[in-house]
Amino acid sequence: MKVSLSWLRDYVTVDRDVADVAEALTMAGLEVEALVDRYAYLDGVVVGRIVEITPHPDADKLSLCKVDIGTETKAIVCAAANISEDDLVPVALPGVELAGIGKIESGRIRGEVSEGMLCSEAELAIGTQTSGILLLPEGQRPGGTITKALKLSDTVIEFDLTPNRSDCLSIIGIAREVAAILETPLKHPDIRLPEGQTPIDKLASVTLEAPDYCPRYTARLVSGIKVAPSPFWLQDRLNSVGLRAINNVVDVTNFVLMEMGQPLHAFDFNRLAQGRIVVKTAREGQTFTTLDGMERKLSSEVLMICDGKEPVALAGIMGGLDSEIEDDTTQVLIESAYFNPTTTRRTAKQLGLSTESSYRFERGVDHGGVVRALDRATQLICRLAGGKLASGIIDEYPKPIPEKVIELSTNRTNRLLGTSFDRDKIASYLESVELDVKILDEDILKVVPPTFRVDLERPQDLMEEVARLSGYNGIVTTHPVTEVLAKEQKEELQVRKQLKEVLSGCGFFENITYSFIGKDACDKLLLAGNDYRRQMISILNPLTEAQDVMRTSLLPCLLGTMLQNVTQQNKDLKIFELGKIFLKNTQEEELPTEVEMISALWTGLRQDRAWHSKEVKTDFYDIKGVVETLFRAANIQKVRFSVPSTPKYPYLKPGRVAEVYARGELIGTVGEIIQQVLQNFDLKQAAYVFELNFDQLVRLRTCEKSAKPISRFPATSRDIALIVDNALEAQEVLHFVEAQDQELVKSVEIFDIYKGLPIPDGKKSLALRFRYCSFERSLTDEEVNKVHEVVTQKVLKHFKAQLPEK
DSSP states (O other), X not given: OEEEHHHHTTTSOOOSOHHHHHHHXXXXXXXXXXXXXXXXXXXXXXXXXXXXXXXXXXXXXXXXXXXXXXXXXXXXXXXXXXXXTTOEEEEEOTTOEETTTEEOOOEEETTEEEOSEEOOHHHHTSOSOOSXXXXXXXXOOTTSBHHHHTTOOOEEEEEEOOTTOGGGSSHHHHHHHHHHHHTOOOOOOOOOOOOOOSBGGGXXXXXXXXXTXXXXXXXXXXXXXXXXXXXXXXXXXXXXXXXXXXXXXXXXHHHHHHHHSOOEEEEEGGGSGGGEEEEEEOOTTOEEEBTTSOEEEOOTTOEXXXXXXXXXXXXXXXXXXXXXXXXXXXXXXXXXXXXXXXHHHHHHHHHTOOOHHHHHHHHOOOTTSHHHHHHHHHHHHHHHHOOEEXXXXXXXXXXXXXXXXXXXXXXXXXXXHTOOOOHHHHHHHHHTTTOEEEEOSSSEEEEEOOTTOTTOOSHHHHHHHHHXXXXXXXXXXXXXXXXXXXXXXXXXXXXHHHHHHHHHHTTOEEOOOOSEEOTTHHHHTTOOTTOGGGOOOBOSSOSSGGGOEEOSOSHHHHHHHHHHHHHTTOOOEEEEEEEEEEEOOSSTTSOOEEEEEEEEEEESBSSOOOTTSOOXXXXXXXXXXXXXXXXXXXXXXXXXXXXXXXXXXXXXXXEEEEEEEETTXXXXXXXXXXXXXXXXXXXXXXXXXXXXXXXXXXXXXXXXXXXXXXXXXXOEEEEEEEEEETTSOXXXXXXXXXXXXXXXEEEEEEEEEEOSTTSOTTEEEEEEEEEEOOSSSOOOHHHHHHHHHHHHHHHHHHHTOBOOOO
């Protein structure tokens, strides 16, 4: 929406700087996008004094002028006859672009140099005079700008309005807002019509066949008009907002459109069959040619303006070729209507046709102001085009739209806005934008919004009006007084964060993959036919064939990521993933069981390559150590690693696999991937993995922490080597010793395991180191040896172990 300051001042006194007014309008909810100098195109036009005029040697009607422009004298060829030496004239210098002329350039005219152009009013677009050069008043300095010489100054304000403010799609609408902000009166145009002649109902008629689509239709008839160019003031007003002048009748309808926001249409009455207007919907598939020459196919939802025989206009959007105003038009029927916004919007979208009229009808025009806009257009047409007005008015309004009544509470308004306005102050704000306000009691105001304010429907809308008119900056910022309590984080989230941090600290990167895997993943892992992980859930619309089932293990995802990295020559990899697996239930209609798991994979070197250390490949005990670190961090007690009693994990190498227990519950496995599985995933190098049930980890975790004092007396140690069966797990020996609850035994650890000669076949040597200490005294060798002998005998007896021969 464009508004020129000069036009705006016809309706409201603006005595403040335009930039300040623009800022105030923006803060009131009408965003100003730009302020544009309307006469900026004249910056290259300067005042010149004609020093000398001589005839053109090769053209009788041309003359050669030498013009002083202050800094130099220009040679200019001119055809005007109204100039003489010493006249002050406007000079368009090379580079200036003038409407209808184009870019001014230096050149030769009939062989003579011309370094610019002397301009008329029309060529400068500041008047209609075309017959001669514009002569400037004396006292102007050569070289000064033409805008300063003629005091040409007008700012165009460009608005970016929100869709609900259709009332501001007019000059008067913006003027109303400015008047409220500046607290100055709004001046409405004085509308007076000449007395009519023949009653209009004897000459024309209007029939509404679709009142839901067109609730109101009004018309007036003017006869004996003369179509001609508009006077300059009207052309200038339209040009100031970017509209092109056409003729006095059409220009009036456009003028009222911009002035009052009401789209109008002028029909050549002599071309309306039977002198009738019929408002009805189109036939399905009907075609119609609009003013732009385009033939358009219509649906049965399109509202048409028809005469007694055929359509003449798309209602609220664009007229047709057959009824437009021509130079020989002598009678005009002026239409002013209210069309249903939804209907207009739908039609405009279907046809891909947007006009100034449809833009306003889509947002809602003033249904109570259609007659006033009609009278304003009639007044101007009678004044500018002559003619006689038919008496009376056609006003088809079968179902009047009821007025809106809103009750506004002063107390509630202040409470929601955080203000302290009294009842009368709130009323004055609302009345400043022409709302009808009546006081019902000390708290309640009865407000009737004017019909042009289609956006005011609820008390909250009126509160917004109070806020913006009083100034948003005037509302004091307050903060609610409340006690903010941080919600304690769920234990599951705490453990999740903790384990991720621990694994990151161990050098692992988190792996995030889809919950979908290929159906052949179980075959690649060599799972048995009755393994519960083969009960997969199929995806109805998979992304790819390799992602057609929900995963029942995280290992395929980790191995897939390993392949991608190895392919890119990243062969030293430590990754983990914490996510859900989905296990199918026996009942088909039941949702799958979702189990959260945490798994990791380690392949390649134990440490990054460095010049000061040898390259050592990772092994089973490295990944087992990571699991132990996780348990310590999560404070999970009584952890035990055990060899599986049955071959339940065909994808893990025998002798390099262990089940992980905590407090007697099986919570996962750790081991080395066998060669066959690696080949199935197109891998060659060794990979070590663990799988742990995260849900169980959360349940088994304890938040209790305990501390033991350190003895101030020295500790001593004793070593022992046991010959035991190969099948015996070293962990069993450690647990057995700890279970004896010997007061002086502070710790026991394995420091060596040996197989081979002279150890018999099927046996292994297990070397243990016991640490003894007391909190009361320093232990003697005799005391330590005595306790050590008792513990040793118990171990030998329980595990049927032997001591090595000396």
